[in-house]
Amino acid sequence: MTLELQNIQKSVEGSQHIYPTSLVLEKNSINLLLGATLSGKTTLMQIMGGIEKPTQGKILFNGNDVTNMSVQKRNISMVYQQFINYPNFTVYENIASPLRLQKMKESVLDQKVQEVADLLKLTPMLSRKPNELSGGQQQRTALARALIKDSDLILLDEPFANLDFKLREELREELPKMFENKNTIVVYATTEPSEALLLGGNTVLLEEGKVIQFGKTQEIYRRPLNINSANVFSDPPLNRAKIFVKNNKATLEKVSWNVSLQDGEYTLGIRPHHVYPKKINEDFFDITGQVSIAEISGSETLVHFKLKENSWVSQSHGVHNFELGQISKFYIDISKCLYFDGKGNYING
Amino acid sequence: MNKKTLDNKAWLFVLPMFVLVAFNAVIPLMTVVNYSVQETFGNNLFFWQGVDWFEKVVNSERFYNALGRQFLYTGIILIIEIPLGIAIALTMPKKGIGVSFCLILMSIPLLIPWNVVGAMWNIFALPDIGLLGYAINNWLNIDYNFTQQPFSAWFTCILMDVWHWTSLVVLLCYAGLISIPDAYYQAANIDGAKPWSVFRFIQLPKMKKVLTIAILLRFMDSFMIYTEPFVLTGGGPGNSTTFLSIDLVKVALGEFDLGPAAAMSIIYFLIVLLVSWIFYNLMMRNEEN
């Protein structure tokens, strides 16, 4: 069972919301739509589900053209950022509602509802109404309603964005369990790179309506196609600097090292957690910077420091104390450097 | 644009209403257009007149007088009712039992049939036995008789309309006001803003959409007003309160000049449409800026 988008485009009143894109999503996969707000995640998701029609292009489900099929005829479920439940139904009725529309037998229906409620830890709340529940419980109800249908496609639009940090963690952990053995395609939209990494699966990176990369989440993270991909997938942002390569030697701030790149100007990218405040490995190169802020979060330290032309961040385990304005050495793991050419494309160095 | 699901069975539900609307609106409208270009004495004999009636109306002093009166009336109504409506909405409570009480109070004038409103005020304003008329004449010592003095007739018409329709503005503005989140008032409080600044920079801008609707509705309704002033003054004394629609009916039914009346109706309709359209676009353009 596959969902295929062929050359999908969406423009509204002259402005392009989604640039031409083609994707194939396989069954039993979790697919993340990762991008900033207004990057097109919701629009793309709605096109996949048939809630919005693309201006151009085709959508194929298992090889069948469903582009013009109405949403009701497609077998999909959707969970929204705002907790959307039927306010006048109890939790039980909310979860049962898709099955009632299918006119399922009562005994079978009851068993299914109990199963899903148990999976989502809603069993003690079955007789309550949504407005008596906490945010987390309301969203669980919405999830239960989406899961019970055995849909071919489940769409989740930043479902945990309105929940507490800890609750978000909890529900995110439970998510893979909810989808195992379901034979469904899951599409999950988020703005947080860490969520994408935690959920795994495949990621579609979106920036201003364009799909800039699609592939296995881990692969995109380690091998971004271009500097935009690397940036979208970074929290804190990628450390960047311009470097010059001559005779296979790259130079940054008086430090040189060997690279297998052609001569020219490149952009060096290195993730903050590969810049260390202490020399952990003999192979690391050091650069000197002036500390502008140090943020200590108990388990790790984030140090912002200024190089000649750039502001970089070092993210490291443990507590390291720095004085504002202090000139300090920072150590780069050269093996983790990412190189991008003049056009921003990734080059293997 | 989000296309909603097309379910062809839905058309069957709409069909009866469609027929009714066609019967009540489209066909009469077509009849009026037909009459406006023909001469008839109602005996099914029609003589083509072309644009003659339109020319006659456009060149008639009587028409311009009525039109002038109408614009003046509508202008005064808007100038009084809109600020008054906003002011009352601002003083209405937002929480607690007072809310229901105020909402009901405001709704009452809107529920009374319009000719009853006219009749009520007719008696109320009578100089000898009406409470208002008596009070003005004897307690304020002003000579007041709306059946004889044009100024008093205007005064009474306007007072009646304000009493009848300000509530609509109040209710619309109130709906706009209660949708403003508390955080705005809190921030203004912290910023040290005085009540007038709060009104000017928070409440008024946030009420913009509902105010547009309120002004548009009051404009259209007051421009086409017929029943209340007709029942109150009959268009008099003389023709001092003969507003456009009253004049129209006089021509059509009183003088049985169906042709000119039909032409006048169409011109009337076009004026309302034009002014509403201009006004609406002005408000919408302001919003986009």
Added chain:
Amino acid sequence: MARVKLDNLNHSYVSNPTSDDYVLKNINIEWNDGGAYALLGPSGCGKTTILNLISGLINPTSGSILFDGKDVTNLSPLERNIGQVFQFPVIYDTMTVYENLAFPLKNRGFETAYIDKKVKEIAEILELSPSLSNRASGLTADGKQKISLGRGLVRSDVNVLMFDEPLTVIDPLLKWQLRSKLKELHHEFKNTMIYVTHDQTEALTFADQVVVMYDGVIVQVGTPTELFETPKHTFVGHFIGSPGMNILPCDVNSQNVTCFNHPIKTSSDLKNIKSNSKLQIGVRPEFIKFSPSGLPVIVNNVSDIGRYKVVDCLIENQRIKVIVNEGDDIPSGKAYLEFNSNFTKIYEDSWMVS
């Protein structure tokens, strides 16, 4: 700037409250002049209520609030001279960015020259200078939040600056920038800043001292490091850290601690433990490592976060999470765990044994 003291604060939103109706119970906090503080806790714990009590938007059921020793409990927000940034951007739509920033100063009757200087200064720091003459309603969400922030900073005599989950509507990338910017601002202006959030990263990176709350009571007050390394309550252990602390059942037998019949070394003093209390071990995933011998577990699942991996282990239906650095080996199937005894604590009835 002022020293803020909350004295025996109790609050209920109901007029004749019973003990269940109180959303704040016996709150006592003292905050120093010029410090950066955070109120951290889950939704509904009362942190926004405390914020609104300090700013004067609501009056406490009982207790008092003091600025620099002076009782301000009955003063209005205007009189208390505070600044507050709300969860969603609150700006005056019809004004330009400049006018928005100038508004609080204009209302207080400052001279135009002074206002101009202040507005330009703050706009420069917040990187709003290029948009000063634009209409405020045209800015992005983070731009609007900066304006809200700016309106508080523009008043140099402000006693306390308060932030009510201000980064909620901001994207992660910009969230990060704004957070650092706030820290910078604190360094520069040395205002007393109180930051309310449910996001521990925000709280811990911003504040010098964090107040952790749960269900209307203060559970622990401490620096981010203290809260991380010595959480006094299992709730703090669980709430802070991503993933949170592992809480495991244990038995204590005359100075020996065992967990699933395996001996564990802790740094807690076992002298005063009562016999029939609920005993648990708390140890953070950061302080556990795989070793050739130790607590036997089965490796269940590995999540790769990029800079580290979270390994989910199982022992007799009890989950234990371990954090492993990028590049380190992870065994599969059967494995053994070793706990760092310095950071392994005993909890009696959920409170840390010291």
